[in-house]
Amino acid sequence: MSRAKKDFLESMEYIDGITIIDRNGTILFSVKFNPWFHPEIIDGEEVIGKKLCNVFTNIDEDTSTLYKAIELGRPIHRKRQMVSDIEGNKIVTMNISLPIKGEDRIIGAIELSKDITKYKDKSTHIIPMNSECFSKMDTMKKHFGPDRARYSLDDIISSNVKIKELKYFIKKIANGRSSVFIYGETGTGKELFAHAIHNESNRSKGPFISQNCAAIPENLLESILFGTTKGSFTGAYDQPGLFELAEGGTLFLDEINSMPMHLQAKLLRVLQDGYVRRLGDQKERKVDVRIISASNMSPKKCMKEGHLRQDIYYRLSVLSMHIPSLRERKEDIEILLNFFINKYNKQLNKNVNKVSKEAYDHLLAYNWPGNIRELEHMIEYAMNIVDESDDEIEIEHIENMIKEVEDEEIGIPIQPLKNVVSKIEKELIQRAIQKTKGNVSQAARLLEIPRQTLQRKLKIYNLI
Known part of the structure; x- marks a missing residue:
């Protein structure tokens, strides 16, 4: 199990409701254990036999985690899903949706839900929009034609x-x-x-x-x-x-x-x-x-x-x-997120205006081997898969892009740290000795270590 999924399951702690649907999206069972969690359907009987999309009017087969579990045949974890019921009430849930199999085929899905409506503001990192600045940039780009430079100093967005x-x-x-x-x-x-x-x-x-x-x-x-x-x-x-x-x-x-x-x-x-x-x-x-x-x-x-x-x-x-790399200017990640979210809101007709703290922390911790181009690629991907009704990028929207990247981006397999340190140390000592043409004292000064220490390491690595 990945770390992200383990953290997700631990953050559920408890559930507020269970819903079961068949392959056609008909609700077979629904129970809500807390009275504030959809009080108008607390008994479940009012919705049994109805289509899921008719009860929760802002979701469909493309955005529902229950439908996704049936379609993909695997568990779907979602940290935040907003739904609207037939009365217009809005609620935010954390869900685990599991496919149900019978006679070697998927016949429906079951969803365990936790109401996080009252906690949602505590788990988000707000990205403020600066639409006036972006509008200025868009106007400038329209002004230039072929064989003309399209960007100015104003397009270099940074606080670094x-x-x-x-x-x-x-x-x-x-x-x-x-x-x-x-x-x-x-x-x-x-x-x-x-x-x-x-x-x-x-x-x-x-x-x-x-x-x-x-x-x-x-x-x-x-x-x-x-x-x-x-x-x-x-x-x-x-x-x-x-x-x-x-x-x-x-x-x-x-x-x-x-x-x-x-x-x-x-x-x-x-x-x-x-x-x-x-x-x-x-x-x-x-x-x-x-x-x-x-x-x-x-x-x-x-x-x-x-x-x-x-x-x-x-x-x-x-x-x-x-030009410094993105990992050297991570203070720019927020302002670049601001820009790219605004850009793809316009292109994809979305209304995303925030990033969850967990997703934001992952973006800050990531090493960014592809730099700003990779960040834009990741945000474009996230904006494509975020639900139409959602206004937030969450960890689930980017985790596939950043999963297990540390080993891949540096090309070094996990191994005992002392082995790596010894290899680098030996290489640096060899280079210092070569540069000083075998002068141990000068090499020690280059490496900023005592001469006796260098002599001892020369013997350890069989360099003399």
């Missing part, structure tokens, strides 16, 4: 100090001509920052052209970037490249570390002289384009690992920006 510093940095460097290198983990929003640099600059009325260097085969990338002339190869015709199309604006090269070395040499020529030559052409064309590039690793690491030529490294990373 580092992100605020980056936004200030963008204002300072926006009007320059120097190349910018943006780096950070996948899903941190590097392209968003590139858009913001362009829109903050005096090039904002010019084109913003974006190209992922890893998405195009090597034999096509050159012609896409620099253009072609008729007859340069079979089927070629006069076609401007992205540099020409970006004239007077910005060219954003994502995953620049995937660009082949021979193309980097041609790119260097453009960066140095400002001229491009189409494939098969003798003529050079002057271009006025600012280059913004991006990678999931730092420019220096790209160069050291052989992904970037040294000469182009200095040209591309005149200005560099590191």
Whole structure:
């Protein structure tokens, strides 16, 4: 049994009612043990023989846990379900719904319910909406068409100090001509920052052209970037490249570390002289384009690992920006939840305005290997499966997305901690000894441990 389900069962403590339906949704049995739990049907006889959806008017076959248990053939746990009876009374329940089998087939379902109406406000973490800010963003996006940057500094939503510093940095460097290198983990929003640099600059009325260097085969990338002339190869015709199309604006090269070395040499020529030559052409064309590039690793690491030529490294990373991961800025989770919930409320016609404390705590504790993109994906998933009548995202809406992720995201199986520590310690000592060319005293200073301690560990790990 998963931890989430165990916690759920423990939180039930007791039940207030039992309901049984058949495969057609007809109520066969209903009893409510507490008088405040639907007093108009306390005896159960009034609803026996009626359709469940006629008694509880705001649920149907898609939203009822009883129907789901029959459909899926497995127990359904729901921490919060709101139902409305025929009198219009609303009640919030915690439910366990179990399929009933007879002669090897499912013939109905039984549900154990607990009334949590009076406790519901104590278990929620309210996410306040700021619709005025979101409306401003929507208006701005509608203003821009193709080959235009769609996002501005206002779209970079954050209360994190580092992100605020980056936004200030963008204002300072926006009007320059120097190349910018943006780096950070996948899903941190590097392209968003590139858009913001362009829109903050005096090039904002010019084109913003974006190209992922890893998405195009090597034999096509050159012609896409620099253009072609008729007859340069079979089927070629006069076609401007992205540099020409970006004239007077910005060219954003994502995953620049995937660009082949021979193309980097041609790119260097453009960066140095400002001229491009189409494939098969003798003529050079002057271009006025600012280059913004991006990678999931730092420019220096790209160069050291052989992904970037040294000469182009200095040209591309005149200005560099590191975008912190979501786990480094967890104070932003609430404001991002606010934004994504509002976004998908509009798209999916939902009315979610809160997140349960348990779900929120899980989001805070999660490591976010996919960063903001993963958070949006998780919220979009949750908003799709939340009931039409519900206004809250609960742990059940996200638990399948975060279950047992710790081992998967770091790729390390659970094992004795001392084994892992010893392995890392040995590797660090080896690197320190190699860097200091065998000088134990210097290596000890690098590792910030006594020389005697290092000598002892060298013997333990058979490194001398």
